[in-house]
Amino acid sequence: MESRKEYVALGMFFLALLLISFASADYTACFIEGDQYRLCNADANINRGCGSADAYTELCVRAYNITNDCYSHGSLPKCNINGAERCSNQNGTAGPQIESNAPNLTLIGPIADSIYSERYVYVIFNVSEPADVSYYDNINGRGQWTRVCSDCTLYNHERAFKEGLNNITFKAVDSSGQENLTEVSFFIDSKKPKVAKYLPKKGFTNGEFYVEIHEMNPIELNISYGILGNYKTQSVNLSECVPIKGNSEKLACDVSVNLSNFSGQVITYWFSLKDIAGTVAESKRPQLTVDIIPPTINNPSSYWTKVGKYVYFNISVNETNFDEIVYRDNSASRPNWRTLCSSLKNGFCVKKITLSQEMGTVDLQLVDDAGNAVGIPVTFSTII
Numbered sequence: 001m002e003s004r005k006e007y008v009a010l011g012m013f014f015l016a017l018l019l020i021s022f023a024s025a026d027y028t029a030c031f032i033e034g035d036q037y038r039l040c041n042a043d044a045n046i047n048r049g050c051g052s053a054d055a056y057t058e059l060c061v062r063a064y065n066i067t068n069d070c071y072s073h074g075s076l077p078k079c080n081i082n083g084a085e086r087c088s089n090q091n092g093t094a095g096p097q098i099e100s101n102a103p104n105l106t107l108i109g110p111i112a113d114s115i116y117s118e119r120y121v122y123v124i125f126n127v128s129e130p131a132d133v134s135y136y137d138n139i140n141g142r143g144q145w146t147r148v149c150s151d152c153t154l155y156n157h158e159r160a161f162k163e164g165l166n167n168i169t170f171k172a173v174d175s176s177g178q179e180n181l182t183e184v185s186f187f188i189d190s191k192k193p194k195v196a197k198y199l200p201k202k203g204f205t206n207g208e209f210y211v212e213i214h215e216m217n218p219i220e221l222n223i224s225y226g227i228l229g230n231y232k233t234q235s236v237n238l239s240e241c242v243p244i245k246g247n248s249e250k251l252a253c254d255v256s257v258n259l260s261n262f263s264g265q266v267i268t269y270w271f272s273l274k275d276i277a278g279t280v281a282e283s284k285r286p287q288l289t290v291d292i293i294p295p296t297i298n299n300p301s302s303y304w305t306k307v308g309k310y311v312y313f314n315i316s317v318n319e320t321n322f323d324e325i326v327y328r329d330n331s332a333s334r335p336n337w338r339t340l341c342s343s344l345k346n347g348f349c350v351k352k353i354t355l356s357q358e359m360g361t362v363d364l365q366l367v368d369d370a371g372n373a374v375g376i377p378v379t380f381s382t383i384i
Contacts, residue, residue, distance in 0.1 A: 204370035295319030331360030
């Protein structure tokens with residue numbers, strides 16, 4: 001990412017050098033008696049050198065247009081600077097014709113293949129001679145050229161460009177119609193990245209996390225976690241995140257980290273997201289208790305009794321951070337999960353359920369507040 005202050009300072013430095021070293025492109029042409037010459041911007045296009053055979057006509061010109069066989073007017077102060085080109089040194093001999101050269105545009109900014117974090121980018125250039133400069137957006141231009149400056153040799157101003165990839169052609173045209181093209185590509189990512197949602201925000205964790213990010217050009221997503229003096233950082237594989245409702249700028253990511261070294265401790269965690277322009281966004285930093293041990297049943301051989309289609313559960317649960325026990329009757333026409341117990345009484349889940357059929361299986365699942373879960377199938381093959 002280009003730093004704005006460094007970029008402006010660089011541009012001003014180059015401009016200062018250009019102002020010192022810029023040389024005039026205007027010259028004095030000499031015509032003896034009988035010589036014909038044309039002026040590109042005059043009503044009378046045919047002129048003749050005047051005076052005797054030992055005399056001459058001076059003409060201050062900027063460029064010679066080969067196509068139209070004419071001269072464009074130059075600047076007298078600039079011509080006077082070039083004393084070596086004065087006709088007084090030619091002894092009455094016609095001076096050389098000025099070659100027709102297209103203006104040379106030297107582009108300093110935008111810098112090719114750079115990535116900018118703002119839509120306004122400094123356009124900095126110099127031209128070898130006064131010229132009209134415009135640019136064309138090769139991606140979104142729609143056939144329209146945008147004027148930058150007229151009859152200019154130096155330029156240093158901010159201009160707004162499109163978000164994303166830009167491919168721009170600059171065109172410099174001098175007074176004789178000669179033109180030169182300069183092309184540059186660069187990238188703009190001015191939209192700030194955002195960690196939109198993250199879970200869990202309070203309570204417990206077993207190392208399973210969830211995050212949603214909003215960013216068109218993400219390049220790095222990390223999760224950091226731990227306690228003071230012992231923080232760890234893990235990279236999230238962005239290719240495994242999925243678009244939210246088909247929007248490629250909004251991604252949902254499931255993240256799993258190993259918290260075995262922090263079991264039973266209170267940790268801090270946060271997500272950090274970096275985009276292609278180097279801009280970083282972070283989530284808040286919640287504190288969570290680490291619980292990586294799933295709940296267990298203390299009486300695995302005697303926690304249910306079956307009578308016909310009725311099953312009586314009396315489950316002793318070993319879990320400090322108990323959340324719930326759910327069950328699914330697989331004999332039902334549409335098996336689904338139902339709550340067996342959402343709380344314990346003196347460490348027991350006591351509940352009666354009715355089966356769809358007298359024989360079959362019921363799946364139990366014990367879940368704690370950290371999300372740890374253990375599944376237990378119960379098979380009923382006999383009638384009591």
